[in-house]
Amino acid sequence: MQTYSYLGQSPALRQQRQAYRHGLPACVCAHPSIPFIHRRLSAAASFAPNAAPAGAAFQSNNALDQKPLALAPQLILSNLRLFDGQTLELQKGLAVQIDQGRITAVMPVAEIPADATVMDCHNKVLMPGLIDAHWHSLLCAVDQMTAMMADPADLHLIASKEAERTLLRGFTTVRDAGGPSFSLKRGIDMGLLHGPRIYPSGAMIAQTGGHADFRMRYEVPRADGELSHTERAGVTCIADGADQVLRRVREQLMLGASQIKLMAGGGVTSLYDPLEGLQFSDAELRAAVGAANDWGTYVMVHVYCARGIQRAIKAGVKSIEHGQLADEETARMMAGEGVWWSLQPFLADEDANVQHDPRSKAKQQQVAIGTVRAYELADKYQIQTAWGTDILFTPAHLPHHGRMLSKLTRFYQPLKVLKMATGDNGRLLQMSGMRQPYEGELGVIRPGALADLLLVDGEPEQSLDFLEQPDQNLLLIIKDGKIYKNALPA
Known part of the structure; x- marks a missing residue:
């Protein structure tokens, strides 16, 4: 992403300010109030994506229009340990397929098609979004x-x-x-x-x-x-x-x-x-x-x-x-x-x-x-x-x-806590019934559920301390089948 020098330190801006004070034409972006507005907005609502490899988190050619990355069709996440939001243990030897914003399959690794597009998760833990x-x-x-x-x-x-x-x-x-x-x-x-x-x-x-x-x-x-x-x-x-x-x-x-x-x-x-x-x-x-x-x-x-x-x-x-x-x-x-x-x-x-x-x-x-x-x-x-x-x-x-x-x-035991903030909370959301704003299950990893996923660097069977440092320990954030953060090795 491009970086820009602070607005108030630009020599051109100082010249335009002088023009403004003397009633001469000047670009409105050089109005004396702009640095103040910039500081206030930056202080109240600043946002910078987490550091990630090139081509990894938000993507855009416009610094004011950040966009998440779309996943490849029928992408398969493999080489992972799975917490599915329901079972109080981590499952191994499974892969998760995502397509058009949904989880379409949870399959044994041995059943991954030879021509599939696969993302290597480096044996980290895949879990539902919180x-x-x-x-x-x-x-x-x-x-x-x-x-x-x-x-x-x-x-x-x-x-x-x-x-x-x-x-x-x-x-x-x-x-x-x-x-x-x-x-x-x-x-x-x-x-x-x-x-x-x-x-x-x-x-x-x-x-x-x-x-x-x-x-x-x-x-x-x-x-x-x-x-x-x-x-x-x-x-x-x-x-x-x-x-x-x-x-x-x-x-x-x-x-x-x-x-x-x-x-x-x-x-x-x-x-x-x-x-x-x-x-x-x-x-x-x-x-x-x-x-x-x-x-x-x-x-x-x-x-x-x-x-x-x-x-x-x-x-x-x-x-x-x-x-x-x-x-x-x-x-x-x-x-x-x-x-x-x-x-x-x-x-x-x-x-x-x-x-x-x-x-x-x-x-x-x-x-x-x-x-x-x-x-x-x-x-x-x-x-x-x-x-x-x-x-x-x-x-x-x-x-x-x-x-x-x-x-x-x-x-509670760590995985029971994690289940509470994923699968259990997802069941609570389903009570909205006819007022349900999203079609599909949340908080679980199974076919048909919405593809809101996290890949975490931690040992949730032992501790949930990894949640206290999301910048470091959340390696992959997917919502609705789109990548908002990818800190996996290139």
Whole structure:
């Protein structure tokens, strides 16, 4: 890729600046504000592909139009160890064929046709692309003040560049748990931007004073029909009463939500509501579930406490987000009803979302204690458990995305953790039913599945530490049958 000298150091630019000050004609690219704009955009949304051999990652003859490499037709990946997203062991002696964005065959090496196009994987581990089941595409790379106050266009610009970095960390799919990610998803799907597949929830639906009511105190009460800044931006929407909930759910489905996100209990970052507080009545929850069911999909709810989880399950909710304050009775109910428990490793450690208010810090500690108990209960009752990070308003933690998965080896064997972030999360995504945005299985390597793959330099039977350094250890990143990174020897 070509490199360019910094705009503000060009002698020609200095001459054009002088012309501009004296009212003489000058190219608009020499406007005095350009270096400032360049610095701001570079700082907020810089992106450089990982170093790779010539002809390896993104390819383009235009520095502003990077493109992934298309795979050869019916390409076969061979000389590998296979983790298929389902089996809790690495398989040897197999090869994987990819064609037109799908896995078309998993075959013994001895059956590779003599005239096949083969890529040598150097005995590294081939696995499905990672899936983060609780992600905020528009809210992960900005601090809370920016998210609450910025021009929404700024959030989208920053998110588009963070999406590229997310993909290059090995996350080929995310379930967006709240925020206006519809345009970002469309841009990625159309090939205008690079990033993971997105399962969007749209705006987080909250009651007045609920976890996603981000209004300032001076904005209460509000006039009928008046929307707050975050509502206009599509980050959240406030609904009180079953009729309003029904309308807001239908609006998000109309915009393209693959599932619906409601706030059914208090949160750590919100200041108005207690962590154990219940939000949304039975009737309001049933209205949301009914509307989602009518569109062939499901409702996921943010909630921590046992009473809130039980209320949501009785209303028909299919995915509990967080839930770290669940008790034995609640865990048995989740197992019996086949509800998913979407857990995050909230351990109040170096990867915890930054909290400044003492009340939020206290709630964060309470959740951290509950996290250890939650994983124990999930394992004891064999609850369908999903994994996600919920990195929120803390951009400094994004480079450690993979570490938040590898630390789960504290609770599970490494391959079981890897299965949770691939095959298990892929099954959760299938619950979108008629709202499924992508045709084909994700998180597994078997015929018919979508070709989202990673080739990793690591020993996942022993440790997942290799995920903590994706630049070094992710050798091959394939999404939809296209190569976004290739660091294999030429």
